[in-house]
Amino acid sequence: MIEIKVPELAESISEGTIANWLKNEGEFVQKGESIVELETDKVNIEINSEYSGVLKKFLYQPGDTVQVGQVIANMEENETVTNGKSEQVEGPQKTEIEKQIEAVSNTDVSSQEKQKETIANPADSVKDKNKPNPVASPAARKKARELGIDLSEVPYQDLLGRVRVDGVEAYKQSLESKQNQANQEKKPQQVATAGEKEEMIERVKMSRRRQTIAKRLVEAQQTAAMLTTFNEVDMTAIMALRSRRKDSFYKNNGVKLGFMSFFTKAVIGALKAFPLLNAEIQGNELLLKKFYDIGIAVSTDDGLVVPVVRHADRLGFAGIEKEIGVLSEKARTNSLALSDLQGGTFTITNGGTFGSLYSTPILNAPQVGILGMHKIQKRPVVIDETDTVEVRPMMYLALSYDHRIVDGKEAVQFLVMVKKLLEDPEDLLLES
Template sequence: MSTEVRVPTLGESVTEATVATWFKQPGDAVAVDEMLCELETDKVTVEVPSPVAGTLSEIVAAEGETVGVDALLAQIAEGDAAPAPAAKKEEPKAEAAPAPAAAAKDVEDAPSAKKLMAENNLTDVQGTGKDGRVMKEDVLNALSGAAAPAPAAAPRAPVAADQAAREERVKMTRLRQTIAKRLKDSQNTAAMLTTYNEVDMTEVMALRNEYKDLFLKKHGVKLGFMSFFTKACIHALNEVPEVNAEIDGTDVVYKNYVNMGIAAGTPTGLVVPVINDADQMSFAAIEKAIAEKGAKARDGKLSMAEMQGGTFTISNGGVYGSLMSSPILNPPQSGILGMHKIQDRPMAINGEVVIRPMMYLALSYDHRIVDGKGAVTFLVRVKEALEDPRRLLMDL
């Protein structure tokens, strides 16, 4: 008996993936739930387990191929069945080749796109999604008069033969392509602006040093700076709610909760796991969530759900030594806080020059929804809360 192995559901808004690695080859024995292959989507890596025990008889989708949800990946002969002849490996691909064309005849536009088209009496919008699917961004571009496709990138300048031999060309991963597209879309869409301030980390560092051992002993997790920054941002978002909002067409959607995105660097690129309802969590719960999701990010184990629904983001470039930078918005969010390296600097305090551990803060925001006053107020509230952490306890 032969069992089909198909592409699992990949998550909201994800319709295709690339076959990254096959861990088994035709003829190999497999056990139930043993990993057969790894799929790479726009956001996460998905492992595909074997549904049955038997022998991998046929690989239908080879490494590097793009596959849709529920597409056939392989065949498994249950029990001790012999693998299919190698000559037949290519037959399913040849039969499946016309499928994309057939699917293109009946393409379902994105629901959000159809709603916008109906509201604005649009009937002819050029889709940029798979098989010409109209996405929400396509409708917004049409409404803003920017529906025309962007000019093609200039061709790469010719490279001398002796230089070309020393170059290496590697195809971008789907994650890297998505990062590139989303960040550029963010620049093209939002009226992005950055405001800066600096914070004296003396009090936070002293508080952390005083309680870190007791904190670890009681809660089983280290007390870091991220929980202080998360709490300070939540405090500031309560006063400046537009930084925790997003634009949807001509509406502003205010979020009466805080799902905090914590940007994390991984070997394959930047991901932003989300801590849901961070405004309802204690310091210990926040530190545990950050540690857990950070470990998942490094191991490539984050699920799609764990990276969706964020309302605000914190990015810590300081761990890499960055002294100052302008973070790019994580759409559709309207604000992102950039943390940086803590560095001793001479400061004028009460008429005297003293050395203090200082950090530059940067808030990038969407000026379409957040005014300069709100952005500056937000950063000042974060600064005040970090320089006197007791304010967090008293909600001042």
Template sequence: MAAQVVVPQLGESVVEARVARWLKKEGEAIAVGDPLVELETEKIDLEVNADQAGVLAKILRQEGEDVKVGEQLALIEAGTGAAAAPASAQSDAPAHATPAPPEAITPAVAAAPAGAADGPRSTPAARKAAEMHQVDMAQVQGSGNAGRVMRRDVEAAATQAAPASPAAPAPAAARSAPAPVAPPRPAIAPGSRTEERVRMSKRRLTIARNLVEAQRTAAMLTTFNEVDMTELMGLRERRKEQFAKRHGVGIGIASFFVKAAVAALKAFPRLNAEIQGEEMVLKHYYDVGIAVGAEQGLVVPVIRSAEQLSFAGIELAIRDFAARAKSNTLTLEDLKGGSFTITNGGVFGSLLSTPILNPPQVGILGLHKIEDRPVAIKGQVVVRPMMYLALSYDHRIVDGLEAVQFLVKVKEYIEDPGHLLLES
């Protein structure tokens, strides 16, 4: 009797996935624990493994199809076909199949998808990029976790493989001819103006839906301030070597802002709440989400109970999130929940922006690029490293006065980090 391969439980609130890639072919021998298929969800990508040995008898859902939790993906026959044949006797076709004439086999070989199970492991985005740039995935060196090929690897390979050709020298007659007064419009070669339709990933669709929903349902406003980073940067410079030796991690600015945000949330608790029906749920714990740019879109892993962590604990958590977002190994548990979010567009060069709420949260703090600017201090114009801060909030439960005072409190803690250290 054939065993069913079904869509597993995908985590909190995730009920649907997309079949990204089959890692085994019909008729191929399967061992217990072998990865069979890669599923793409709105939050992470995951592999479904075989629960029993045998042969992959039939694939029921094809790549690109959307599936729900519990639906059948494939059938595994125990102890038949290729599983029972010695390795030397196995061919490209299943061992139990009647040999087909060459003309019947050729189309099947030609239709084999790029990046099949015997090629290097790669992300769905990398495979799409390989198709677009016509790059052989087998020749690409992966930089992801366990050699996984990422989109950036494919794009780098495409750039190296297609150097710009030097322009041919113009004929002598053309060089001596006078330039026309009004050059003719360039001729458009047939097929040169192309368009491409790219199906959005489950994660990108979810990001799009959540952002629109946040703007539709919340009374979102943003207040701004600026902070002088002189004292904080001086403290980091004085303590960075000692901190790294003691804790094995460098000290960045993010841990200071997490600490400052937690202290300010304690003073203004409605920014650490959410709305449920006609009630406000005030949270007396501080699960701070840190927005991280990943290959397939922004993700927000959560630092649990940030109020209980040291500066080193926060730095280690942030470094771990960044590494696992890059290698696409974040889990659903990493992304679940959160009571407040911090996003730092400054690492990408953003000088000022308006962050969008991360529902059901009612507050998000945006950090930006540190830039030397002239400022007036005690009647004197001096140049200081300045950063713009932005706080977006849900005006349904957070008043403008609270929002402004919250941001002022964060500014005070950052400009006097010694006071922040005493508070924590």
């Protein structure tokens, strides 16, 4: 009997939550196949089998918390399944590809026509209640668990027969619509009883990632002496530069010239001038970091994640834009690795993408600084050189910092330097 254990995940992760078993008890598993999806504080990980055999028993169920090294299932090696019964395997096993070729060669014309009909009408295929484990993306499985949906009942699939997140959400909406219609047909009452009010409350368990986000945000506010200072930046020069260079930049680099590369370069220039904003507190010591791994906050359906652009000071504008694009796509598709999220020295967050005009970002511990970007909005501004009033595209900036090691003077000067570098792109290129 082989014991399936939780593997080593990362230095900072010692436990996880079983999100979903991808195989069933009594099912044969090939070596290398995924058998369970594990939800950690940062990413979801699929654990692959190191052996071929039959899964005998699950020791834990979805929602249970398990530790690294803990046995979560038992498997019988060199065993296969025939007519629902386990049998010992004698001799080498056929590969999955060989099995598929053999199945196709033994299929008659009528069964082939039936397969064609299934492919042409993928929605009909999910009506087969005998399918114990429909094919679905990890994100779809997670969404189904959160909404309490049975994946085998979801009739919304893509052309390949896979259940996706939008299919789960559409099915949930259809159920709610039917429920609302049924409720409307009931005789209305003037006052709802306590029991009826309880039925109107939906209890949804927080995901492990959301619990971790909540815990760390509270810890950051309780352990750091956090303050926020504000300034505003005139985006005229950057917007004009982007307008002039956007076509040639895309042609030469294959990526669009966005605002984030300008802000990343400006932050790096200011961090070099004020190194305490790039430090970390460990006990009674300061860790002054001479490298610049900049975290870029990305909002996903599962919560905020902060993937890290490594050695951003060594990258040009195109390199930064490409790296941010890759990390953002990984975040949206729930494919970030733990290494993508660890070790940042400073964070940039952009609430302006959602219309935020003003906010106070919370530190991403153990970092001691975070810059908040906001919505670009045209406002009348007094031009110092001419004492005239002009309408300019302006953005509020917010710098939250740990007052334990960063004084107000340094924080204000840091933000002023970021402002100056952004308002004069030539200085930005020189300083970065």
